[in-house]
Amino acid sequence: MQEPTAPQKQIIFSGIQPSGTPTLGNYIGAMRHWQRMQQDYRCIYCVVDLHTLTVRQSPAALRKQSLEMLALLLAVGLDPAQTVLFLQSHVSGHAELNWVLSCYTYMGELSRMTQFKEKSARHADNINAGLFAYPVLMAADILLYQAHLVPVGADQKQHVEICRDVALRFNGLYPGAFTVPEPYIAPNGARVYSLQDPAHKMSKSDAEDTYISLLDRPDVVRRKIKRAVTDSDGEIRYDPQTKPGVSNLLTILAALQGNSVADCAAALAGMGYGALKDAVAQTVVDTLSPMQARFDALMADKPYLEQVLAQGADQADRIARRTLEKVYKKVGLCPRPR
Numbered sequence: 001m002q003e004p005t006a007p008q009k010q011i012i013f014s015g016i017q018p019s020g021t022p023t024l025g026n027y028i029g030a031m032r033h034w035q036r037m038q039q040d041y042r043c044i045y046c047v048v049d050l051h052t053l054t055v056r057q058s059p060a061a062l063r064k065q066s067l068e069m070l071a072l073l074l075a076v077g078l079d080p081a082q083t084v085l086f087l088q089s090h091v092s093g094h095a096e097l098n099w100v101l102s103c104y105t106y107m108g109e110l111s112r113m114t115q116f117k118e119k120s121a122r123h124a125d126n127i128n129a130g131l132f133a134y135p136v137l138m139a140a141d142i143l144l145y146q147a148h149l150v151p152v153g154a155d156q157k158q159h160v161e162i163c164r165d166v167a168l169r170f171n172g173l174y175p176g177a178f179t180v181p182e183p184y185i186a187p188n189g190a191r192v193y194s195l196q197d198p199a200h201k202m203s204k205s206d207a208e209d210t211y212i213s214l215l216d217r218p219d220v221v222r223r224k225i226k227r228a229v230t231d232s233d234g235e236i237r238y239d240p241q242t243k244p245g246v247s248n249l250l251t252i253l254a255a256l257q258g259n260s261v262a263d264c265a266a267a268l269a270g271m272g273y274g275a276l277k278d279a280v281a282q283t284v285v286d287t288l289s290p291m292q293a294r295f296d297a298l299m300a301d302k303p304y305l306e307q308v309l310a311q312g313a314d315q316a317d318r319i320a321r322r323t324l325e326k327v328y329k330k331v332g333l334c335p336r337p338r
């Protein structure tokens with residue numbers, strides 16, 4: 001009798017830029033879901049170092065941050081025995097598919113991207129073509145692996161949508177080229193805001209006191225949360241419109257405790273903002289401390305980190321080559337004689 005074949009797992013792809021130490025926003029909006037999804041999906045996660053070049057970086061800092069990012073992903077619980085983990089620049093297919101897709105992406109659709117508008121305002125002295133074409137490289141990242149789902153924070157939804165549009169356009173011309181991916185955006189904590197300016201999302205490349213980094217030690221966490229902007233009415237209530245600072249703290253608390261914001265607000269009803277901040281700080285410290293201990297141990301074992309990177313690059317490259325060969329053939333490029 002023939003053995004029944006196991007159903008194929010759906011493929012997940014996502015990436016994170018080594019543009020600094022990841023923040024609580026990166027963790028709540030993306031990384032914690034990546035960890036949770038490993039059992040049920042075929043997961044491919046990438047440190048997207050090429051994307052980071054869209055903003056000027058110090059070469060030495062970028063190298064350091066890339067390795068630290070890998071160590072943090074492992075510390076969060078990503079397991080290289082079941083998940084592909086690699087650096088984007090180690091798999092040349094990303095840059096190659098990027099070129100092909102850039103010939104199927106319109107200037108008009110790229111110019112509507114919110115992130116381009118925000119980042120070009122912030123880096124007015126360096127509005128480069130890479131910053132403008134960022135979503136094309138992101139589409140290449142995703143489509144190379146024929147991903148079904150892309151777990152991201154809400155800020156990246158627009159980029160996954162443009163990736164879908166490009167995939168559908170390309171498939172319309174060359175049927176069967178790509179799996180058309182869906183964004184996966186968790187309802188709770190999809191957007192964590194700056195501690196100092198809760199109208200803006202928390203970002204790892206903003207000023208230090210606006211974010212909590214996953215490597216902030218307990219005293220720093222407590223100090224930053226104590227200084228977080230709230231309001232003057234004194235009531236602990238979730239209302240992002242009129243109480244963005246308090247609502248942001250409740251979002252962080254709820255996401256890390258696995259409760260709803262309503263339950264968190266109810267548990268603190270009648271107390272002052274000091275109690276809310278103490279609860280958030282303690283929950284953040286309890287979440288980060290074990291992660292930081294694992295990170296410290298991993299950073300002391302560079303040969304292991306390099307082995308993970310080499311294995312991940314080989315695994316990713318094999319998948320990427322298959323898609324790239326298919327795409328090159330479909331668009332009419334001649335195969336290289338062997």
Ligand code: AQP
Pocket residue numbers: 015016017018019020023025026027028029030031151152153154155156189190191192193201202203204205206
């Ligand atoms: N504040 C946030 N709340 C929820 N999710 C967030 N993400 C980022 N910020 C928040 C999600 O984290 C994943 C990795 O993001 P990224 O590093 O690739 O790029 P980003 O979105 O541009 O993140 P940053 O921290 O703001 O980086 P910089 O400062 O370099 O631009 C993504 O899934 C993102 O949605």
